[in-house]
Amino acid sequence: MKTLTKEMQAAITPDMALDxxxxxxxxxxxxxxxNRNLLQQANETSDGQHPFAVILSCIDSRTSAELIFDQGLGDIFSVRVAGNIINEDILGSMEFGCKVAGSKIIVVLGHTKCGAIKGACDHVEMGNLTALLTKIRPAVDEELTITENRNSSNPEFVEKVSEINVKRTVRSIVERSPILRDMIKAGEIQIVGGIHDITTGVVQFHEVESL
Structure with missing residues (x-):
């Protein structure tokens, strides 16, 4: 598998990146x-990198974006934080990845049985985790189809909140970053959410966000 060059990256469209x-x-x-020679890729990217995607995923040890999308060194920017939430540091990283480094797609990737989502559903408060889970709480409040057992003991509730959280993060990226919003409008990049099933490994993508 060839290491991405600037020319190869430039030839990738947003639709091709998703594919x-x-x-x-x-x-x-x-x-x-x-089959990849990762040491060779490390050498070939030592003078520069040209990833085609920026993927925001959870820190969960089972959701490594490089593994579940079978990508090598230099192929993707991997941004990881519990609950795949957004903040200005992550937004800045995405703006760098797309506007400066040339990536063609942003993926917000949630996953099944997410511990951060469960924590938000249970109103957990613990040190600095409290502030992080507060960013997920709006997704919990937005889920209105389930009226009983609205906590981590209800798998259906947890997964519905996970879906909403991904969609809220996608919307937040578009709303809070004029740079990325303009790139999406111009067709230079696209943004899409998805859920990784940690049991089967399958990623179900949502519809691509259009402006």
Missing amino acids: LLKQGNARFVNNLKI
Whole structure:
């Protein structure tokens, strides 16, 4: 598998970038990982990197974006934080990845059985985690279809909140970053949410966000 060059990155459209991720996830699910020389890729990217995607995912140890999308060194910018929430530091990182470094797609990736989502559902308060979970709480409040057992003991409630949290994060990125919003409007990049099933490995993408 060739290491991405600036020319190769430039030739990738936002739609192609999404397709590359879908193909990679299909390989992961079917245990057909591409054979890569990672040391060679490390050497070839030592003077510069040209990732085609920025992926915001959870810190969960089972959701490594490089693995579940079968990507190598230099292919993606991986941003990880519990609950795949957004803040200005992450927004700045995304703006760098797309506007400066040339990535073509932003993916907000939630996952099933998420501990951060469960914590928000249970109103957990613990040190600095309290402030992080506060950013997820609006997704808990927005889920109105389930009226009983609105806590982590209800798997259906947890997964519904996870879906809402991903969609809220996507909207927040578009609303809070004029740079990324303008790039989306111009068709230079696209943004999409998705959920990774940690049992099957399958990523279900949402509809691409359009402005």
